[in-house]
Amino acid sequence: xxxxxxxxxxxxxxxxxxxxxxxxxxxxxxxxxxxxxxxxxxxxxxxxxxxxxxxxxxxxxxxxxxxxxxxxxxxxxxxxxxxxxxxxxxxxxxxxxxxxxxxxxxxxxxxxxxxxxxxxxxxxxxxxxxxxxxxxxxxxxxxxxxxxxxxxxxxxxxxxxxxxxxxxxxxxxxxxxxxxxxxxxxxxxxxxxxxxxxxxxxxxxxxxxxxxxxxxxxxxxxxxxxxxxxxxxxxxxxxxxxxxxxxxxxxxxxxxxxxxxxxxxxxxxxxxxxxxxxxxxxxxxxxxxxxxxxxxxxxxxxxxxxxxxxxxxxxxxxxxxxxxxxxxxxxxxxxxxxxxxxxxxxxxxxxxxxxxxxxxxxxxxxxxxxxxxxxxxxxxxxxxxxxxxxxxxxxxxxxxxxxxxxxxxxxxxxxxxxxxxxxxxxxxxxxxxxxxxxxxxxxxxxxxxxxxxxxxx
Amino acid sequence: xxxxxxxxxxxxxxxxxxxxxxxxxxxxxxxxxxxxxxxxxxxxxxxxxxxxxxxxxxxxxxxxxxxxxxxxxxxxxxxxxxxxxxxxxxxxxxxxxxxxxxxxxxxxxxxxxxxxxxxxxxxxxxxxxxxxxxxxxxxxxxxxxxxxxxxxxxxxxxxxxxxxxxxxxxxxxxxxxxxxxxxxxxxxxxxxxxxxxxxxxxxxxxxxxxxxxxxxxxxxxxxxxxxxxxxxxxxxxxxxxxxxxxxxxxxxxxxxxxxxxxxxxxxxxxxxxxxxxxxxxxxxxxxxxxxxxxxxxxxxxxxxxxxxxxxxxxxxxxxxxxxxxxxxxxxxxxxxxxxxxxxxxxxxxxxxxxxxxxxxxxxxxxxxxxxxxxxxxxxxxxxxxxxxxxxxxxxxxxxxxxxxxxxxxxxxxxxxxxxxxxxxxxxxxxxxxxxxxxxxxxxxxxxxxxxxxxxxx
Numbered sequence: 033x034x035x036x037x038x039x040x041x042x043x044x045x046x047x048x049x050x051x052x053x054x055x056x057x058x059x060x061x062x063x064x065x066x067x068x069x070x071x072x073x074x075x076x077x078x079x080x081x082x083x084x085x086x087x088x089x090x091x092x093x094x095x096x097x098x099x100x101x102x103x104x105x106x107x108x109x110x111x112x113x114x115x116x117x118x119x120x121x122x123x124x125x126x127x128x129x130x131x132x133x134x135x136x137x138x139x140x141x142x143x144x145x146x147x148x149x150x151x152x153x154x155x156x157x158x159x160x161x162x163x164x165x166x167x168x169x170x171x172x173x174x175x176x177x178x179x180x181x182x183x184x185x186x187x188x189x190x191x192x193x194x195x196x197x198x199x200x201x202x203x204x205x206x207x208x209x210x211x212x213x214x215x216x217x218x219x220x221x222x223x224x225x226x227x228x229x230x231x232x233x234x235x236x237x238x239x240x241x242x243x244x245x246x247x248x249x250x251x252x253x254x255x256x257x258x259x260x261x262x263x264x265x266x267x268x269x270x271x272x273x274x275x276x277x278x279x280x281x282x283x284x285x286x287x288x289x290x291x292x293x294x295x296x297x298x299x300x301x302x303x304x305x306x307x308x309x310x311x312x313x314x315x316x317x318x319x320x321x322x323x324x325x326x327x328x329x330x331x332x333x334x335x336x337x338x339x340x341x342x343x344x345x346x347x348x349x350x351x352x353x354x355x356x357x358x359x360x361x362x363x364x365x366x367x368x369x370x371x372x373x374x375x376x377x378x379x380x381x382x383x384x385x386x387x388x389x390x391x392x393x394x395x396x397x398x399x400x401x402x403x404x405x406x407x408x409x410x411x412x413x414x415x416x417x418x419x420x421x422x423x424x425x426x427x428x429x430x431x432x433x434x435x436x437x438x439x440x441x442x443x444x445x446x447x448x449x450x451x452x453x454x455x456x457x458x459x460x461x462x463x464x465x466x467x468x469x470x471x472x473x474x475x476x477x478x479x480x481x482x483x484x485x486x487x488x489x
Numbered sequence: 490x491x492x493x494x495x496x497x498x499x500x501x502x503x504x505x506x507x508x509x510x511x512x513x514x515x516x517x518x519x520x521x522x523x524x525x526x527x528x529x530x531x532x533x534x535x536x537x538x539x540x541x542x543x544x545x546x547x548x549x550x551x552x553x554x555x556x557x558x559x560x561x562x563x564x565x566x567x568x569x570x571x572x573x574x575x576x577x578x579x580x581x582x583x584x585x586x587x588x589x590x591x592x593x594x595x596x597x598x599x600x601x602x603x604x605x606x607x608x609x610x611x612x613x614x615x616x617x618x619x620x621x622x623x624x625x626x627x628x629x630x631x632x633x634x635x636x637x638x639x640x641x642x643x644x645x646x647x648x649x650x651x652x653x654x655x656x657x658x659x660x661x662x663x664x665x666x667x668x669x670x671x672x673x674x675x676x677x678x679x680x681x682x683x684x685x686x687x688x689x690x691x692x693x694x695x696x697x698x699x700x701x702x703x704x705x706x707x708x709x710x711x712x713x714x715x716x717x718x719x720x721x722x723x724x725x726x727x728x729x730x731x732x733x734x735x736x737x738x739x740x741x742x743x744x745x746x747x748x749x750x751x752x753x754x755x756x757x758x759x760x761x762x763x764x765x766x767x768x769x770x771x772x773x774x775x776x777x778x779x780x781x782x783x784x785x786x787x788x789x790x791x792x793x794x795x796x797x798x799x800x801x802x803x804x805x806x807x808x809x810x811x812x813x814x815x816x817x818x819x820x821x822x823x824x825x826x827x828x829x830x831x832x833x834x835x836x837x838x839x840x841x842x843x844x845x846x847x848x849x850x851x852x853x854x855x856x857x858x859x860x861x862x863x864x865x866x867x868x869x870x871x872x873x874x875x876x877x878x879x880x881x882x883x884x885x886x887x888x889x890x891x892x893x894x895x896x897x898x899x900x901x902x903x904x905x906x907x908x909x910x911x912x913x914x915x916x917x918x919x920x921x922x923x924x925x926x927x928x929x930x931x932x933x934x935x936x937x938x939x940x941x942x943x944x945x946x
Binding site for chain 1: 589590591592593594614615633634635636645647648661664665667670671672673674676677678680681683684703728729766767768770771774827831833860863895900901904905913918919926927930942
């Protein structure tokens, strides 16, 4: 009855801001994917780091699991309460604390979403570039080491979180990192918490790196007969040092979905979508250099868009690719793969993926953050058809095996959560044991998001 | 007698490659700074990761300290053997294992120096950008989280190490990271080892990120009446998104040393030195934009250098600033400070530094990686004069206090070692205890570089 005791005590602490309503529990037990609902026993809505710390101290004393919650948009069930306990929903900690314009940094509470932050920053000429698609919370994005279409230029959350305020598993409030751009002082605790999926503590504040809104932006789309030359072009582009801000691949199946959904009117072959950020002259030069390269690699149907409305139309297509795919397969559910490989092996990985999908008779349109070697196939299956679902899972597993064989990772950006835990031992070997030792040292009672990320002791 | 027993066993393992010669011990007990010699009891020269692992297993069983050694160029005594034991010198593990040109990555053994790597890469059109000045080993640079003049554009070792092979304190060989550019899989063990100064294990291989050699490079130098406007110009430059590859400050005292040493013929006021990397047209555009900005901020005596020999002359000056300063003060020793602050506080920090130096009657020419908010004052003192040395140390301490008060760090890039251990508790608070818990979990016998970086248990 440790959990019930903890709930009683947290209820005294938070009053109405501890909810046990059925609908709240179900909402906070859901995931964006096909996993069964795993509800917590209660949902807390703290407003300060001190409240979070007091809550964690109660839970530590009562052996009650604590699971953080941002917007619930993670794709691997990271915030599902595998062992019940208290879900800490950060939606009331959604304040932009301080914009340091000269330092190009910002302090935010974890419940601020990336769109809200960029809205808030609009007048400053600065922006926060990490863009996973969903309007996720920044605390959740840090916890899952999110990235997205702009990582090729601006990096992932690993690169854009300068410091954190964290409530430890013991209920202490600590700060990691500093306000300086770099430091050689001690273990990189900031980097340790980024990507730890709530298993080491709860993030209660973030210091983020900002970037200047570019003076000029241009976007383009370009068709290819096959995936291979498109990937070769990406490699050549990166090697030339052309600072692409986004460079995305859609395969023929994805283009066909996008045509049906958004009337894109593209030839139904693989396409690259890209964007350049810079000065007017810089963007024009980069566009020209890329155009020459693209022709060499057989790119066709080249279209440039520098006007904002044209660029919006182009990226609307890409950002809605997942919806477009879902609309193509009514009644189906999706299993979205996320392997990431050395870019030299990317074309090979995508071709292997297409072969596996054909053999399994599972449609799986592909979009790829090709500059990073990361791509997603949205495997569409009938949730009523167990055999089909099993085939989809088998394809996903074989893709992970392939990624690891090619020197890559099971997950470029979606993280581990419930869905990828089975691959940790294979991917990390002795490193997984080391992660377990760190977890045990920092959370000896195993109350922080138990059942996730590390080996069980 | 655990150490002696360990030495006997390691001697059987390595034969002639375990040295106990007096000169070897003294060489490996030295530091680049004023610390007293702290020699190990023996120096090992392993040739493979397996040998390192076997050595560590012996030392773990015998409670014998193990201290890694690259080139001995660290500035805070990181590789000094505070408790004796076996120094592991990686000079025989100096092979470039594999260049993956399409992936723009390279696998190297830890004893490869950065200059040797760039020599090796010359034909590929790629280079490794992190440049701390000294021709340090890449294993040592990773262990100390080194950076230098190019960090403003290319990042520090934190940003350029993709993966590691590590021998743990238990003598197991593990791999961290993958060959992919990004991953959301588990704790960032790579990031944990980078900057851990040999206290968690020994790095036996690194996978590094490479960059394309820019098509064009231009360099410039520009004079200012005072430090303030120079720093304001740097802030404006970074905010505009001008991709400076280097942007360095020399104060008037430093310029005067450089004039005397290299006949630079510069006006003896603060100067900025900078470099742009890009396409021919891009570099020209950036130069023009910077020139306009610089004029607004009162920059004068502007000189551009695009010819390689002129650029070399310019950067020769900067790279030899430390030698130039030493030559100005014959017989003196130096204590080099390394604070790093939010860039908005940098001018204030440099002015406070100059005031402290004047009050203490200690000369301390300043060079700064101003794009990062990091600067070094080389405090010159007479090693025979204890009062003067005490005054220099007091200035250094007050600068660290100042950096922490301004939201910065005691060390931007030189690390902790022997010299900065006393500031860890103040800088990290509860985070330092957390570092201790991680250390204890991964090295329960405290054999890896004991006495460094973490609180003693």
